Structures are given as C-alpha cells and as structure tokens.
Amino acid sequence: MTKKYRVVFFGIALEREIFGQNMAKLGVSDSTLDKYIRKAPVVLKRDLSLADARRYAETIINAGGLVNIQETGEFSKIKPAAEKLDISSSQDFVICHNCGFKQKKEDSCVRCGWILS
Numbered sequence: 001m002t003k004k005y006r007v008v009f010f011g012i013a014l015e016r017e018i019f020g021q022n023m024a025k026l027g028v029s030d031s032t033l034d035k036y037i038r039k040a041p042v043v044l045k046r047d048l049s050l051a052d053a054r055r056y057a058e059t060i061i062n063a064g065g066l067v068n069i070q071e072t073g074e075f076s077k078i079k080p081a082a083e084k085l086d087i088s089s090s091q092d093f094v095i096c097h098n099c100g101f102k103q104k105k106e107d108s109c110v111r112c113g114w115i116l117s
Helices: 017-023 030-039 050-063
Strands: 005-012 042-048 065-073 093-095 102-104
Touching: 005 093, 017 030, 017 042, 030 102, 042 050, 050 093, 065 093
Parallel strands: none
Antiparallel strands: 005 042, 005 065, 093 102
C-alpha cells in the first residue's frame, strides 16, 4: 500500500489582486478563487503521491497562497501500540527566516536552501 497526500489551501500571503493574477496564469478563474478564499481551509487536490503533492503545493505557494500537505492514505506497516515513540523537543526544531518552514535543526533550510546558522 502506498501513502496518499492532499493539498489544503488556508489563505493568501500576498495581496488579493496579485494572488489572483498569479492564479489566473495557472488557469484558475476569479470566481473559483474567491470561493476558495471564502471557504478556506479547502482541499485543493487529494490522492496524490508525495512528490506530486509537493509540486502542486510549491506552485500555489509561489503564486502567493498558504497551503499544507496532509497525509491521508494507507500505511504499509502499523506500529504496535506498546512501541516507544521517539518524540523530539521543540528545542530540536528551527523555523527558516526566509520561507517560514519548520524543520529539525540543520545548517540550511531543506525547503528553500537558506543558510540557517
């Protein structure tokens, strides 16, 4: 079984007019865009592979939208309930000052490549 993902739209990061122009270039009508903004959060695409979900989300983010990728599919292995989970503390994470991506501490952002140190 493979994992499936969905892309969820939460709102806009740019001015409405600029976002509308960018989305129009992608073929999204103004009325559809208004509906998505009014009803956010809205699932834009579902049943995608992780690679496809990332490409789709990146396109919306580059246009000025705020999206999230959520896992929705089946798992090939189910962990036993008695297995101890390795949970990282909040001190093990950092937020990229360039794109806002939250990740485990690294020298550079895994999303945009910004040097974090």
